[in-house]
Amino acid sequence: MIYVSFCPLGVFAADASGKEVARVLFEHGNAAKNLRSCMSIAVSDSEKKLISQIKSDKIVFEQKKEGYEHEFPNPAGEYLRRNTESIAAKTGFASKEKFLEFVSSIALQRSSEKMIESFSSDKLVIQAVNAVDELDKVLNTLSIRLREWYGFYFPELGQKIQDNEQFVNYVAEELYRKDAKGIQVCESIGSDVDKKDLEEMQRLAKSLQAMYSERKSIEGYIDARMKEIMPNTTAIIGSVIAARLLSIAGSLEKLAKFPSSTIQILGAETALFRHLVSGGRSPKYGILFQTNYVQQAPFERKGKMARLLASKLSMAIKIDFYKGNPVGAEYKKALDAELAKMKKGR
C-alpha cells in the first residue's frame, strides 16, 4: 500500500512506514496554482505524474480524491509534516526564513482567493437592512432635536404634527410660520427669531428630508434584491421580515441550516437565554411576531401559528438556498387556509 499527500513543495508518496518512495515537485513559480489543483477532488496533473511512478495499485490519498481511497492522517502526510523544512533546504531554499516566507505567501494567496469566492449577494442585503435600522435611529433622534429647536419659534406645530416625516417636510418647505391644520399663527406663543436662525433649522430639515428619501430608496432596493435571493420566503412573509431573518442569521447559508424551531424564535434571543438560564417560560416567537399570520391569529393560537409558519419558512428558505422549484405561492395558500380556520375558532 502506498500513501500520497502534498505540501507547498510538491506531491509525495510514502510507504506504510513513512519512507518516501516517489515525489513530483511543483515548479517554483506555479506552487500556488498546483497546490490549488491538488486541493480539489479531481486528480491533478502532478498527482497523475506521481501515480505513474508508483508501482503499487493500492494508492491511498490523504484528501478526498475521485476514484481513490483516502485516510486522514496518513503516513505520507505525517512524513511531510515532519520533514517539509529539510526537504525544502535540499531542493533550493537557502534558509529556513526564506522557506517560511514562501509557505506564508502561499497561504496568503490561497486565503485571498477563498475570501473572494466566499462572497455572496445576501451579505449586501444584510448591510442594507442594517443601514435602514441605523437611519431610523438617526432620523428619530434628529427629528426630536428639530422639534425642540423649531419649538422656540412655533411650538404649536410640533404638537399638531405628530409624524416626524411630515414635521420635517413642513420645516424644510416653509421658512416662516403659516396657518396650517387649524393653527392660527397670530395666536402662537412662539418667540420671533432671526431669519438666519430659521435658515439653519431649515438646512437640518432638508438633510433629514434627504435621509427619509434615502431610506425609501434602500427599502426598494432590499425588496428587489430579496425577491431575487429568497423568492419563496419573500412570497410568504414579504421582503422586510425575510431580510430581517437573514440579517439575524448572518447569511443565507446559515439561515438555511437552521431547524424550524430556531427560525421560530429568531430575534427573541434575550428571552431564550432568560429561559435557559433562569427557567422562565420559553419564547413562542421572535421576529415572526411581526408577520400578518401571527398578528391576525387569535391570541391563544399565536404560538401555534408561529410554529406552523416557521416550519413552512424553514422549507422555503432551504429551497431558496439550494435553488429548488418555486413553492412560495403554494405554502402561502396553505398558511392562509390555516389562518382562516383559526379565525373561525376551529
Place this chain on the structure above:
Amino acid sequence: MLQKFGRDYATKSLVPGKRVYGERIIRKGKEEWRVWDPTSSKLGAALVKGLKNFPIKKGMKILYLGASTGTTVSHISDIVEHDGIIYAVEFSSRSMRDLIPLAKQRKNIAPILDDARLPENYAALIEKADLVYCDVAQPDQSEIIMRNAKVFLKPQGWMMIAIKARSINVAKNPKQIYSEERQKLSKMFNILEQIDLQPLEKDHAFFVGKMK
C-alpha cells in the same frame, strides 16, 4: 521579544511604525515596543493575571486556531520573529479581511481561511508545530484543539486554550464547565496551569498544557 514595562507587558515590534489595533507604543532608543492590551487579547489577560508558563519563544512554529483579526497573533508574531511562523486559522471571512493585510506586513503569519474542525482541509499547508493555541469560542472547542493537536503537534508540544464558558453552556456554572473541559483535555495533555481571566474577560479560563 516580550518584556515587562511597569505593570504592562509589551512585545518588540517586528514592523516599527505600524500599529495593529490601536495599542500604546513605548519607544526605547530606536526600538519600538507594542503594549499588549489585556482587555483585547486573552493571552495578554492571562499574562497580566500572572501566567507562569509562557512557552512562546523566538523561532517557534505555532498553530493558532481562531485567529480573528490578529490582535493576539500580532504579538506572537513579534515574539517568534522571522525564523518562526504562525499558521493562523480563521473561518470568518469578515475577520480574514483584517487578518490578510496584517499577514502582508508580517511575513511570519500564514493566514488560513478554513474551519478549524476540519484539519484535513488545511493540512497540506502546515508542518508539525511546537505549540497549538486555541481561542475559537465554540461549544466543542476542546475537541477541536485535540483533533488538531493529534495531527499537527510535536511530541511534548505545548497547548494553550482560552475556554469560554458561555459558548459551551450559558445555563451552567462556569467553574463546573472549566473542570469538565479540564477533564476532557487531560486525556491528551498534562495541564500545567489554569487561570481565571476574570475580570478582564468574563467567564473565561485559560489553560496551558503539554502533550502527553
